[in-house]
Amino acid sequence: MEFVELIKTPKVDGVVLHRPLCPRIEGTLCVTGHHLILSSRQKNAEELWLLHSGVDSIEKKFVGSMGYLTVKCKDFRVIRLDIPGMEECLNIASSIEVLSSLDTITLTYPFFFRPMFDVIEDGWQAFPPETEFGRLFGEDWRISYVNKDYKVRGWIEGCAALNLLLGSGAFRQGGRFPVLSYFHAANDTSILRSSQPLTGPNGRRCKSDEQLLNATLRPGKRGYIIDTRAPNVAANAKARGGGVEPEVHYPQWRRIHKPIERWNALQDSLVRLVEACQDPNSSMDKWLSKLEASNWLTHVKDILTTACLAAQCIDREGASVLVHGSEGIDTTLQVTSLTQIILNPDCRTVRGFEALVEREWLQAGHPFADRCAKSAHSTSKQKFESPVFLLFLDCVFQVYQQFPCSFEFNEQFLVLLFEHSYASQFGTFLCNNECDRKKVKLQTKTVSLWSYVNSPEMLRTYLNPLYEPNNGVVWPSVAPQSLQLWSGLFLRWETNKSAEDAAWQEVIHIRHHNKELKSKVTKLRRQLEELQREARDANLLEE
Structure with a gap:
């Protein structure tokens, strides 16, 4: 089976993405064999890469020529996509529903994924x-x-x-x-x-x-x-x-x-x-x-x-x-x-x-x-x-x-x-x-x-x-x-956890700084012990 057969509308422009606690993003929505991707030309805009297998359910709503997809994910995320065109919206929803529930396991993304990191240990x-x-x-x-x-x-x-x-x-x-x-x-x-x-x-x-x-x-x-x-x-x-x-x-x-x-x-x-x-x-x-x-x-x-x-x-x-x-x-x-x-x-x-x-x-x-x-x-x-x-x-x-x-x-x-x-x-x-x-x-x-x-x-x-x-x-x-x-x-x-994340980063910084200080203290202590040993040896030689 070719994924292209399941993707009726591979790309739609002018799609608006809504996510909790994030600014809205307008861009191009692409449907691939394993991902739903939204990219934008907005400055510093974050791309959306969503695995089809991570989609739990989709709700569709239409007002005039606009379609609204509410995508609910297995990790409890809920996002909304405003898609111009009723047919385009229906096609996108249909493709995601099929691609998110493939019966053949060897067609799922892990069998196509190639790591972008160095595999040091298998x-x-x-x-x-x-x-x-x-x-x-x-x-x-x-x-x-x-x-x-x-x-x-x-x-x-x-x-x-x-x-x-x-x-x-x-x-x-x-x-x-x-x-x-x-x-x-x-x-x-x-x-x-x-x-x-x-x-x-x-x-x-x-x-x-x-x-x-x-x-x-x-x-x-x-x-x-x-x-x-x-x-x-x-x-x-x-x-x-x-x-x-x-x-x-x-x-x-x-x-x-x-x-x-x-x-x-x-x-x-x-x-x-x-x-x-x-x-x-x-x-x-x-x-x-x-x-x-x-x-x-x-x-x-x-x-x-x-x-x-x-x-x-x-x-x-x-x-x-x-x-x-x-x-x-x-x-x-x-x-x-x-x-x-x-x-x-x-x-x-x-x-x-x-x-x-x-x-x-x-x-x-x-x-x-x-x-x-x-x-x-x-x-x-x-x-x-x-x-x-x-x-x-x-x-x-x-x-x-x-x-x-x-x-x-x-x-x-x-x-x-x-x-x-x-x-x-x-x-x-x-x-x-x-x-x-x-x-x-x-x-x-x-x-x-x-x-x-x-x-x-x-x-x-x-x-x-x-x-x-x-x-x-x-x-x-x-x-x-x-x-x-x-x-x-x-x-x-x-909930916005930016303050909590910043606090943890400070904890990590303090912890790392303390480890460096501890390492320096340990090194100085060893140097002192070495000097004391050399002094004792010198005194014994003089005696």
Whole structure:
């Protein structure tokens, strides 16, 4: 298919662009195969480059011969284009709607993008599983290649035999048997993740699964199973073939239910939140009422509470934890990932967080293509759309704002990951799982986001000037008063943050100046110590 066939009107002159907090721009609007571009001859006018894949919905309005397009984007931007000519406006809208929802993934922009920066490190090879798991998990655990055909997979306890893995995989939904997410070396405990057991209404049992789980416990130790479903939801799942681990067959494990919403509930919550944030006429009471009604911060609190519970079991009680919901690819990953942010200082660095996203989200099979197909402005609701990854990033932001010196990356790094998970020129977040990525040869056909972020000139942009390495555990408050709306994401197109940005630039300047002074002081101290040593040596020679 040629893109030219989908572009009925490639260029229109005299188009006016309206954006919040920005002056209007008049120029030429061009529609290419992957971008909507508006360029102007106005002095110092900023060009608009908008990926078609970043468009969530389009609203059309006509007054006389003028057409007005309201373009709502997946990153919550809302822009308006005043286009002279009804036919031209309809053609532009039709082209964008088609080009923003291409069915063939190999026609999307990442397969055509050529980097304008020097690729110093291939992001596709930055976090190989063998190296990462070996670095984090030590000698008692080993990687299994039983999933080479993408049916079952996992990093397993060293003594686990192949028959245990296959048996447990057949007993767990989607073949996702218990695998290691994090090993807490301080007390020899671990976090595991899996999907739900298929006990069914008849209470089916699997001894392989029982043995596999027990093999992860040290002698005399117990473990906790954190089920991210409500008890009634788990009971309904049991009637449909799913279920929970019966305590009679898992006596060394105690089950705890910590309900976390998923799918449609999260999507509806995001829609209500964004609507509230973009309502310019809200009074204070109306705004607070809409914010509460969205339930977004309630979802944030639920995940933070569950992650803190898992971290407490690991760090303070010395008990291993298994986390699962139904499929083990949504709420499960939110909890296991956030627990590692709390426990593991390495995950609070740039590369450590990138590695966390790789192993806990991308390699673990979170279906980004389904979950991030549309955002808050979509008019066509799909069953599997849900801001699961966005909600996790919001939880990380909450910990970040409570411990601003313990993270090597800044808030903009989290915003960047949100943007690229929904629309990107890079291939990192494409497809639903590793199997799909391998089929379309992502690693050879596209550029990794990590190649871009880790390039020296860009990395500086995402570093936190207040960072001081903190090797301890961070315990975030989950009290409602401690949680705040992520204004840097949800309100960034609605509020002027120039003063705040200027303040941060001053902080960076002061921090850099202090580092230079510290370096000079250290150099002078060493020179003084050298002079003192030479003086002592001279005195000894005279004596």
